[in-house]
Amino acid sequence: MGDAxxxxxxxxxxxxxxxxxxxLGIGIPSIVPDFLDASIIVFFMAENGILGMGPSPTVNxxxxxxxxxxxxxxxxxxxxxxxxxxxxxxxxxxxIDVSILGALQVSEHGDLANWIVPGKRVPGVGGAMELAFGAxxxxxxxxxxxxxxxxxxxxECTLPITTYHCVKKIITEMAVFTIDENALMLNEIMPGYxxxxxxxxxxxxxxxxxxxxxxx
Amino acid sequence: MGDAxxxxxxxxxxxxxxxxxxxLGIGIPSIVPDFLDASIIVFFMAENGILGMGPSPTVNxxxxxxxxxxxxxxxxxxxxxxxxxxxxxxxxxxxIDVSILGALQVSEHGDLANWIVPGKRVPGVGGAMELAFGAxxxxxxxxxxxxxxxxxxxxECTLPITTYHCVKKIITEMAVFTIDENALMLNEIMPGYxxxxxxxxxxxxxxxxxxxxxxx
Amino acid sequence: MNLFNKVTDYETARNIFFDGMTLLFGGxxxxxxxxxxxxCLIETGVKDVKLIGNDAGFPWIGIGKFICLERAxxxxxxxxxxxxxxxxxxxxxxxxxxxxxxxxxxxxxxxGGVGLDGFLTEIGKGTKLAYNKPLIKIGEKEYLYEAxxxxxxxxxxxxxxxxxxxxxxxxTARNTNPFIAMASKVTIVEAEEIxxxxxxxxxxxxVPGVYVKYIIPSKGYNWKWIWEMPDKQLRNEPPAK
Amino acid sequence: MNLFNKVTDYETARNIFFDGMTLLFGGxxxxxxxxxxxxCLIETGVKDVKLIGNDAGFPWIGIGKFICLERAxxxxxxxxxxxxxxxxxxxxxxxxxxxxxxxxxxxxxxxGGVGLDGFLTEIGKGTKLAYNKPLIKIGEKEYLYEAxxxxxxxxxxxxxxxxxxxxxxxxTARNTNPFIAMASKVTIVEAEEIxxxxxxxxxxxxVPGVYVKYIIPSKGYNWKWIWEMPDKQLRNEPPAK
Numbered sequence: 001m002g003d004a005x006x007x008x009x010x011x012x013x014x015x016x017x018x019x020x021x022x023x024l025g026i027g028i029p030s031i032v033p034d035f036l037d038a039s040i041i042v043f044f045m046a047e048n049g050i051l052g053m054g055p056s057p058t059v060n061x062x063x064x065x066x067x068x069x070x071x072x073x074x075x076x077x078x079x080x081x082x083x084x085x086x087x088x089x090x091x092x093x094x095x096i097d098v099s100i101l102g103a104l105q106v107s108e109h110g111d112l113a114n115w116i117v118p119g120k121r122v123p124g125v126g127g128a129m130e131l132a133f134g135a136x137x138x139x140x141x142x143x144x145x146x147x148x149x150x151x152x153x154x155x156e157c158t159l160p161i162t163t164y165h166c167v168k169k170i171i172t173e174m175a176v177f178t179i180d181e182n183a184l185m186l187n188e189i190m191p192g193y194x195x196x197x198x199x200x201x202x203x204x205x206x207x208x209x210x211x212x213x214x215x216x
Numbered sequence: 217m218g219d220a221x222x223x224x225x226x227x228x229x230x231x232x233x234x235x236x237x238x239x240l241g242i243g244i245p246s247i248v249p250d251f252l253d254a255s256i257i258v259f260f261m262a263e264n265g266i267l268g269m270g271p272s273p274t275v276n277x278x279x280x281x282x283x284x285x286x287x288x289x290x291x292x293x294x295x296x297x298x299x300x301x302x303x304x305x306x307x308x309x310x311x312i313d314v315s316i317l318g319a320l321q322v323s324e325h326g327d328l329a330n331w332i333v334p335g336k337r338v339p340g341v342g343g344a345m346e347l348a349f350g351a352x353x354x355x356x357x358x359x360x361x362x363x364x365x366x367x368x369x370x371x372e373c374t375l376p377i378t379t380y381h382c383v384k385k386i387i388t389e390m391a392v393f394t395i396d397e398n399a400l401m402l403n404e405i406m407p408g409y410x411x412x413x414x415x416x417x418x419x420x421x422x423x424x425x426x427x428x429x430x431x432x
Numbered sequence: 433m434n435l436f437n438k439v440t441d442y443e444t445a446r447n448i449f450f451d452g453m454t455l456l457f458g459g460x461x462x463x464x465x466x467x468x469x470x471x472c473l474i475e476t477g478v479k480d481v482k483l484i485g486n487d488a489g490f491p492w493i494g495i496g497k498f499i500c501l502e503r504a505x506x507x508x509x510x511x512x513x514x515x516x517x518x519x520x521x522x523x524x525x526x527x528x529x530x531x532x533x534x535x536x537x538x539x540x541x542x543x544g545g546v547g548l549d550g551f552l553t554e555i556g557k558g559t560k561l562a563y564n565k566p567l568i569k570i571g572e573k574e575y576l577y578e579a580x581x582x583x584x585x586x587x588x589x590x591x592x593x594x595x596x597x598x599x600x601x602x603x604t605a606r607n608t609n610p611f612i613a614m615a616s617k618v619t620i621v622e623a624e625e626i627x628x629x630x631x632x633x634x635x636x637x638x639v640p641g642v643y644v645k646y647i648i649p650s651k652g653y654n655w656k657w658i659w660e661m662p663d664k665q666l667r668n669e670p671p672a673k
Numbered sequence: 674m675n676l677f678n679k680v681t682d683y684e685t686a687r688n689i690f691f692d693g694m695t696l697l698f699g700g701x702x703x704x705x706x707x708x709x710x711x712x713c714l715i716e717t718g719v720k721d722v723k724l725i726g727n728d729a730g731f732p733w734i735g736i737g738k739f740i741c742l743e744r745a746x747x748x749x750x751x752x753x754x755x756x757x758x759x760x761x762x763x764x765x766x767x768x769x770x771x772x773x774x775x776x777x778x779x780x781x782x783x784x785g786g787v788g789l790d791g792f793l794t795e796i797g798k799g800t801k802l803a804y805n806k807p808l809i810k811i812g813e814k815e816y817l818y819e820a821x822x823x824x825x826x827x828x829x830x831x832x833x834x835x836x837x838x839x840x841x842x843x844x845t846a847r848n849t850n851p852f853i854a855m856a857s858k859v860t861i862v863e864a865e866e867i868x869x870x871x872x873x874x875x876x877x878x879x880v881p882g883v884y885v886k887y888i889i890p891s892k893g894y895n896w897k898w899i900w901e902m903p904d905k906q907l908r909n910e911p912p913a914k
Contacts, residue, residue: 019435026754043641045642046845047775048701048704049847051640051641061900064843066704070704070898071900073845075634077628077630078598080637081634081842081847082640083850083879084727085546085852086640087776088777088779089547089776090546090643092547093545095642095643115772121754121760122770124728124751124752125751125752126754127774127776129774130777130796133795133796161801235677242513259883264463265460265604265607266604267881267882268875279605280463280603280604281603284460286460286463286490286657286658289604291603291875293871295875296882297601297876298878298881299538300607301539301610302787303535304536304539305535308555337519338519338523340510341511342510344533349554350788376559539789548780549792549793549794549795549811549814550793550816552789552792552818554790570790570807570818570820575790575791579811636877
């Protein structure tokens, strides 16, 4: 999954345009900034209470300057620190142009499951419910399948739902899907994978975009 | 009323002890700090968003440094500025040791009326409801009677109520009353007035304290 | 310098105001109300404005100048005592005034600004101010429901704005401004000083720039403060229309 | 220097903690959780503690150190993913975990801290997290009611405190601390630096001193951060009891 994480993050970075306000969840999303073109100006915010995060520092990491995952970050000119109530105020109020979250499962209707595997993994809901509710655009990042090969893009999620009908785009190491009007659409096939790979590893109904492309 | 205001404010100043957090309403309460003993340390807060107000400046008044009445004030070491939501947070949360408000009428049960004279004077409720609700101790300041001589301390208020059962002490130019367990008690007679003056000008049942004194 | 195209002029502001808009104004007794934007509002000739803010200002100060022109149809505020004209308009049925407890009002504006759907409180229960508010029972107790406030346009006065719209305020001119800034579709800030991004200490920023759409340079207060007007008669007179 | 008798030591703090208390802790993934007060809490031997805060920290970091000792009976938090022991205790029925959406949780703490009686929101409606929350109908819409949170004791980490208890914070170590500081009967602040009144700029004070009862000098963080522990095995192991 090491390489897959990089691939997914790199592709996700291309969703981010000049001047955007962007929130990144924990997990794969937190490494997205490392793949951004240095020429664009983006305000990354994190729900612990920072707007305007820069690259992860390679030296002199400061314990009191971290992203929402608890890892060191930096601040750019124009950035600000605030409390986490203010952070979530921005999120609920619709100030976030794009929110990029890790996911456990996504349904073909855009339902997001990313907070609990009952009896097993218990990450907790974090800020995902608010982010899914408030962001103008919600992108889910995840490995295409479980370690044992079971698909994570499904007709209906089997895990408890975080928020219904919220995911607008899914990026995995195999493919990029969009979800519009509750319909799942395959838009891109990632390098090294084929349409067959995607069909075999996706447990959901999906259409194939007329403009489908292989990701460069 | 010029002199009466001074008299009332001066007496009210004696309610304020070392180390207290104090809120002053508009009108007579706003001149109370001018009568404080300089040796005691008090944190005056105002609901516009300041804690630690000092004396009114006599020169170089700053339009952006005002009390809740819109008049210039100053700030002492240890003081802070904040937004008015934070100011009212403190008030509702019970952080104010004593709140001193102007009043239009007070009933013998401690009901406070200070926000409207329907069809005539319309000051509005301001922060009085929150102050009356949240303060540990609420003191009402007012002239003892209307200009036409009608009493303002009454069996029941005739004006719309701000908050029921909230006033703990009434200070007028004639007298000081306390209200405890819904019973009004005359505690002090102010200089220049007699028991007869107070009886003739108070339209409420009141007891007379065994420890009644003439205010020095 | 103007990377986000937020820094603009009064001409732009003029085109944002519209008849019938809900206008949220920062300030407390006029302190912290943006003087240039008030004049701009007056010059536009907009009417039927629904005003929401802490108070009615003074006849010559803050929102009071606009209220005296009788182009507002309603006002939600905590008090109007400092502006006799507002009381007069109310009593003559020309201005619909809804009184709100002061701290409850700013919390309602905050609720709108941070995307909450209102809150419960005991403050005001049983008084005339509660007449139109739902009573909600939680457990054994009843509370008033206070709805969030959202506006079409907010006008805000700041000490400094950077070009991204990060704001800091000056002393008690902060008051309601931070939440007024968060609670409208379009927020216009009049700033005493406009500085490049990076000039403000990230720790001292009160309102992050995401909430701010336009920033306009201020020329400072252009009214006399109440303590500078010893003539009581003059103080209470509305300005000429 | 200690005019308000707020500046004190860990000995005092030790006597404030009690069995069965509701403890609110500042911090987000351990960042901004007071390290000295966590150790002090551990040393007291208090048990049956009801914890409320953003998350369960890491096994070696923040509140995680205390959770691993199995002396907390319940935890209200937004996530516990960074502390596998917390998940394990939950699954074994030894720790009652109530998950709250992160922003809703900090608003519930704020509501307690500013004396409001809870708020309404659509966030979480229809999910498993809503099972015990009243649904309130306002107009045509239904909202979840979120109750205010108040604690017995709050522990807070600040960059600087003056002797009155005015607080400023350091970068993202601010997070939930300002509202944690407001929401308990007794608030204890661990401050990296304690300064005389008048040393802090009144504009930059985040929490006014009225909310703070005790101030204790910090020696700074005494744990390794997660990025300083490359050994994944070690990271997830709870500290020795």
